[in-house]
Amino acid sequence: MVEVLDYDLVIIGSGLAGLRAAIEAAKTGQGKLRIAIIAKNQLMRAHSISAEGGSAAVLYEEEGDSFDLHAYDTIKGSDYLADQDVIEFFVRQCPVDIMELEHWGLPWARREDGRIAQRAFGGHSFNRATYASDRTGFFEVHALYDTLLKYGNVDKFHEQFAVDFLIDNNRFRGVVAIDIATGEIRIFKAKAGIIATGGLGRLYGYTTYSHLVTGDGLAIALRRGLEMKDLEFVQFHPTGLVPSGILITEGVRGDGGILKNAQGERFMERYAPKKKDLAPRDIVSRSIMTEILNGKGFKGPNGLDYVLLDFSPIGAEKIKEKLSQVREIGIHYVGIDPVESPLPIRPAAHYTMGGINVNVLGNTGVDGLWAAGEAACVSTHGANRLGANSTSECVVFGKVAGGEAAKWLLKNNNGVSLLEGDRKHAESIVAEVNNQNGDNDPYEIKRRLWDIMDKDAYVFRNEAGLTDGLKAVRELKKMSKSIIIKERGNVYNQNLIAAFEMRNVVELAEVVITGALERKESRGSHFRTDYPNRDDVNYLKHTIARREGDKILISYLPVKLTKWKPEPRVY
Ligand SMILES: Cc1cc2nc3c(=O)[nH]c(=O)nc-3n(C[C@H](O)[C@H](O)[C@H](O)COP(=O)(O)OP(=O)(O)OC[C@H]3O[C@@H](n4cnc5c(N)ncnc54)[C@H](O)[C@@H]3O)c2cc1C
Known part of the structure; x- marks a missing residue:
């Protein structure tokens, strides 16, 4: 038996991108659209809740930050592979969307004077990571979910595992999913869809990603003939805790923490004389691995040799206030309180710069199908993402995709029909694996x-x-x-x-x-x-x-440059 549910819009994924898209679609649709949001786990348990350190936004131009500076940092950080027109839009939208979260109740950390606080992050030349302790993603997901509850026309489906998208003649028609609790197959028939299924981190064993992040939306899209962009660019975060890979946020180094090799040297001074420990992640990760390969690391379990992240310059009081979660992680997972001793770390797979190829409005090229968040590649991060730019990207481009899908639906409200054979197809997709x-x-x-x-x-x-x-x-x-x-x-x-x-x-x-x-x-x-x-x-x-068939075909697209010419990356 295949159950069919009928919607205008189905959003696959309830992380920051999916939730933000759902809010915008509901708002733009003004109660005229029936929307479903589905996730393979409980909606509130999306991987986004583990984001720790912050979300980038220019909030204090009067103190020297600027859109051009955020754009330049991001473009240089991307090793000039980001599309510059996208970045110019992105940096201007970040403060708008961060302030929106503030108005929706997000408890951002505060300065003494009550204004929003920001911390330093790698590769940024201004302290612009807006944060809520070291649990930023947790609070962001909660603020978005609470806001979504205001809209009555959004049905929420927990534990629905998408296995296929229905696409014919370049037109999206719905999603095939397994209802995990019962094993029943469902078709979410819909005129439009938004893929917000996150990255592909669990291709790797040593990673900061949760076991949930298996690139499902990307793999289905690939099978359905959609284009993947820049998938070879996987970010390795410098500070995965050895041996689990759990993330120790860049906020530690933003707040003063330093990396040391087995000889006690602050080695980043040699690789990035100006930015040192706060150079972009690709550079810090390569520096750590160079130290380890040159015999200047510590022997770790199962070949996971490591260097040390020393929290001592931060001071006990600040660690307890601003980094309480990573402190708990140290105590619980390796029996080390970072207030007392450094943590063992090495680079861990952390982020997917590439994804489903979309334009600046999130459209995939298939009629009625958008993608946003880590699943999509709108080319904000190029070859290397700067920390704190992803959670911002999810809200900025989740909002864009939700608004675009709703506007499109209001204009193109002609239904999609279930085709003869769709039910059989849904059953065969599950049977093929089962x-x-x-x-x-x-x-x-x-x-x-x-x-x-x-x-x-x-x-x-x-x-x-x-x-x-x-x-x-x-x-x-x-x-x-x-x-x-x-x-x-x-x-x-x-x-x-x-x-x-x-x-x-x-x-x-x-x-x-x-x-x-x-x-x-x-x-x-x-x-x-x-x-x-x-x-x-x-x-x-x-x-x-x-x-195509069983073959992967590679082609190339030009990078969009506006006013920043590629130059050597020196930090
Ligand atoms: C440990 C960690 C810390 C981070 N900290 C920061 C930070 O401080 N700042 C920053 O900018 N970035 C940070 N990032 C990156 C950032 O958190 C993510 O890029 C972002 O949260 C991804 O959000 P998303 O909405 O695209 O996807 P996700 O949050 O991964 O959500 C994906 C959703 O899709 C659903 N889904 C997936 N597959 C299926 C399927 N088959 N069927 C149905 N549903 C499915 C999932 O259930 C989930 O609801 C961090 C990443 C990690 C790993």
Whole structure:
């Protein structure tokens, strides 16, 4: 049995981007649109709640910050791969949307005089990370969810696992999902959709991402012929806690924390003489790995050698007030109170700069289908994202996508019909994964993928490693078509969901590595030891990946430059 639910708009994902899109669509639709927001977990448990350090916005021009400065920092941080027209819009919109969150009850940290406080973040030349202790994402999700409750025409569906989008003749018609609690298949028939399913972090084993983030929306889009942009650019955050990978926010270094190698040296002075520990993440991550590879790190478990993050310059009082969550993480996960001793850290997979190719209005090129947040690539971050720019991007472009979808619906309110065969198609999509007769364990395939990605597609890459990695991923892709799902029940069948997620991460890994192999230069987070320089003559362009049959086809798009010419990145 396939249940069909009928909506004008379905939003897939309830993180910052999905929630912000839902509010804007409801507002713009003025009660005339029926909207559904669905998520594979509880709506309030989206990965966005783990955002720690802050959201970037120019709030204090009178103190020296400016839109041009935020734009320049972001563009230089992106290693000139961000689209500059997008950035010019983005930086102007950030303060508007941050103040909107303030009005919706977000308890931003305050200065002594009661005005909103901001902290320093890597690569920004002004303290512009607006924060709420070190739980910024948690408070942002709550403020947005509370605001969404004001709108009566938005139905909220928890624990719905999207497995396919219905798209025919370049027209979106709905989403196929599994209701995880019952195992029933549902079609959310809708005239328009917004993909806000987050990034693809769980391609990696050593990562700051939660296990939820398996790139599902991207993988479905890839299968449905949509374009992926710049997927080879995966950000490695310098300070993942060893051995779990849990994030220790950049806010620690923003507030004065410093990195030290096994010889007690503050090594960042050698790599980024001006910005030091607050250089952009790609540079700090490479510096840490260089220290470790040169034997100046500490031996860690399972090859996770590390350096130290020293909190002592911050002082106990400030640590307890501004960094209480990371302090708890240190105490609970490694038995170290950072007030007393430094934490062991090394770079961990953290953010997906690429995503579904969208224009500045979030449109995917498919009629009626938008994407926003980490799932989308509107080209705000280029080859390397600056910290605090993502949560801002989610609210800025979530709002844009929600407003655009609603305006489009008000003009194009002709229905989409369920086609003959849609129900059968929905059943076959689930059966394709559920009814295999193989003996490969999906969890084991995912574990092997993690080993490959952590080794061959990490901070330093080269032709030989990427070629080996691609071969191994393709082998896993074959294995993923011959699996065994041990749990056969319908109610909360996590084995079935894990099998879908495994297929998604394996298929996306092939795109990441293919793009990385083709990009024979070093730019931002993508560093090739065999091509160590940026090559603007041949590679100042976006990678576009598309799937045709079983093949990944790569092409390129020009980068949009407005007034900032590419220059060497010195910090
Ligand atoms: C630990 C950590 C800390 C961070 N701190 C900061 C910070 O301080 N500042 C900053 O700017 N950025 C930060 N980031 C990045 C930022 O938090 C994320 O980029 C951002 O929150 C992503 O939001 P999103 O709405 O795009 O996706 P998410 O929050 O990941 O939400 C995705 C949604 O899609 C749903 N979904 C996914 N797949 C499916 C499916 N198959 N079916 C149905 N639903 C699905 C999920 O259930 C979820 O609701 C941090 C990232 C990490 C990992």
